Amino acid sequence: MMMKGLVAYPNGDIQLEEVPVPKLGDNPYAPDDVLIEVEYCGICGSDIHRWKADKTGVKTSPRKVVVGHEIAGVIKEAGPAVKNLKVGDRVVCEIVTFYCGRCVNCKEGRFHICNTLPPMEGRAHFVTGGGFAKYTVWPAKHCHKLPDNISSREAVCIEPTAGSVHSVINRLHVTAGDSVAILGPGARGILLAQVCKALGAGPIIVSGLERDVKVRLAMAKQLAADYVINVEKEDIRKRIAEITGGIGVDVVIENTGSVEPIDESLDIVRKGGKVLWAGGGIRGGIVAPVDTHKIITKELEIHGEISQVWKDWVTALHLVKTGRVQLKPLVTHEFTLDNWEAGFDLAATSPECLRVAIKL
Ligand SMILES: [Zn+2]
Numbered sequence: 001m002m003m004k005g006l007v008a009y010p011n012g013d014i015q016l017e018e019v020p021v022p023k024l025g026d027n028p029y030a031p032d033d034v035l036i037e038v039e040y041c042g043i044c045g046s047d048i049h050r051w052k053a054d055k056t057g058v059k060t061s062p063r064k065v066v067v068g069h070e071i072a073g074v075i076k077e078a079g080p081a082v083k084n085l086k087v088g089d090r091v092v093c094e095i096v097t098f099y100c101g102r103c104v105n106c107k108e109g110r111f112h113i114c115n116t117l118p119p120m121e122g123r124a125h126f127v128t129g130g131g132f133a134k135y136t137v138w139p140a141k142h143c144h145k146l147p148d149n150i151s152s153r154e155a156v157c158i159e160p161t162a163g164s165v166h167s168v169i170n171r172l173h174v175t176a177g178d179s180v181a182i183l184g185p186g187a188r189g190i191l192l193a194q195v196c197k198a199l200g201a202g203p204i205i206v207s208g209l210e211r212d213v214k215v216r217l218a219m220a221k222q223l224a225a226d227y228v229i230n231v232e233k234e235d236i237r238k239r240i241a242e243i244t245g246g247i248g249v250d251v252v253i254e255n256t257g258s259v260e261p262i263d264e265s266l267d268i269v270r271k272g273g274k275v276l277w278a279g280g281g282i283r284g285g286i287v288a289p290v291d292t293h294k295i296i297t298k299e300l301e302i303h304g305e306i307s308q309v310w311k312d313w314v315t316a317l318h319l320v321k322t323g324r325v326q327l328k329p330l331v332t333h334e335f336t337l338d339n340w341e342a343g344f345d346l347a348a349t350s351p352e353c354l355r356v357a358i359k360l
């Protein structure tokens with residue numbers, strides 16, 4: 001049996017082609033595997049960076065494979081060892097599914113940074129295939145049942161919510177009353193702000209460009225931010241100093257993937273504060289000058305983050321289910337798989353677009 005799938009190639013090309021429908025038992029997860037009929041799959045920033053002209057430095061698929069990792073679907077078939085799910089369950093899929101289980105990081109529960117496997121090889125959507133196709137096979141232990149009050153369309157944003165939980169809670173240990181600056185108001189930036197707000201952190205400040213003012217910064221303000229800053233009109237260092245009484249924020253989360261915010265983040269964080277640089281991750285990292293004097297004399301904690309672990313998904317689903325994090329406003333557009341190219345174009349260029357959901 002064949003189906004249409006959006007296939008990524010090692011040279012960065014992406015195209016819609018006929019691929020075989022995956023079968024239970026034919027994959028490394030069996031017998032704990034499920035066949036999922038995909039309902040929606042979101043277009044992530046990392047998908048877009050593998051696609052259009054400027055692919056400099058972009059880490060791409062190591063092999064020809066159906067991509068797409070923001071998956072929501074229904075279980076069609078379950079392998080003989082599956083205990084936690086049954087046919088008909090709606091699920092979302094964790095992205096890290098391959099790891100050794102024996103290295104120091106796996107033993108510490110940080111299987112997403114397994115020492116034995118490079119990042120791309122740890123992810124099902126780069127190995128056995130992802131969600132930009134009607135069917136995908138996933139390990140049951142890395143699927144989560146969707147609560148009834150979360151629609152499959154909005155559920156494409158559970159994955160970036162789990163990533164935001166990973167950054168805010170797991171990496172930065174943000175707590176109530178922490179002041180947080182989030183640089184970059186994409187879907188991820190708005191989710192980070194919502195997770196911070198759910199924890200009782202504040203003030204929460206979200207920055208963006210002129211093009212972000214109308215939709216993205218407005219939505220950040222509406223859903224979570226106490227302040228928004230247009231960095232093309234206002235001096236972010238001055239504004240943060242004003243807001244924090246000259247001290248700086250407790251936590252900065254950089255989510256832009258641009259060079260300037262790296263140095264900005266070191267200036268707007270308070271002495272003894274925490275900084276997380278994450279934005280470059282979607283394109284395979286960036287190279288930016290770092291003034292170590294600022295880190296040294298302020299005794300800063302500098303963090304990285306990549307993907308998520310199981311508990312981050314549990315927390316993300318709880319926050320969405322209980323209305324503390326809202327996903328519906330973030331899924332601004334929907335396209336069919338046949339029309340994927342228009343969806344990718346929109347996601348790559350439109351400041352009015354936050355998340356495109358591809359309907360399978
Ligand atoms: Zn993603």
Ligand SMILES: [Zn+2]
Pocket residue numbers: 099100101102103104105106107111113114115116117
């Ligand atoms: Zn390992």
